[in-house]
Amino acid sequence: EIVLTQSPDTLSLSPGERATLSCRASQSISVYLAWYQQKPGQAPRLLIYDASNRASGIPARFSGSGSGTDFTLTISSLEPEDFAVYYCQQRNYWPQTFGQGTKLEIK
């Protein structure tokens, strides 16, 4: 099973700052990684798929990069609504797996 390790567990930043979230895979998963955002009491929402493709309706401040084992989700300038938990997910190997999540909180 592919283990996805997200870092940091919690990231404390202020609105307007840049956020960089990391996801590391236990072995190469090519570019088959997605990022989801989850707010309290809500289902997750797709942000990025295949490492760097923004999903429909996702603001341009969200971007993804990486391949192989190391991936990054960047939020260029945080808006108040961006404070949430972020998960990465791989689809290159069965079973699909998710990272443990990074909580992005207001500093």
Added chain:
Amino acid sequence: EVQLMESGGGLIQPGGSLRLSCAASGLTVSGNYMSWVRQAPGKGLEWVSMIYSSAGGGETHYTDSVKGRFTISRDNSENTLFLQMNSLRAEDTALYYCVRWTERYYDYWGQGTLVTVSS
């Protein structure tokens, strides 16, 4: 507009059974790859099971911890996805989401149904 509406959760004793349902509108369950993804209280996301579309052969897949206990299925006439859960354990306690898989990512999620396994 796509809507996925889960139901069937509740409080169940260890060893018991539950059947979750996911009524779909705006998409056909048989024409899509559908999954169940769960989230234990205060924890992260865990993929549980997937059923391929009819065109994809209808294969089913399960995470190891539920193999032999859970069964995913669908009723095409009712446009509904199911998850039959037997021999439930405390560690199965979670919010269970019904989700559409596009073969690249999960795009449509229901709001979830809560399963609590406790004596």
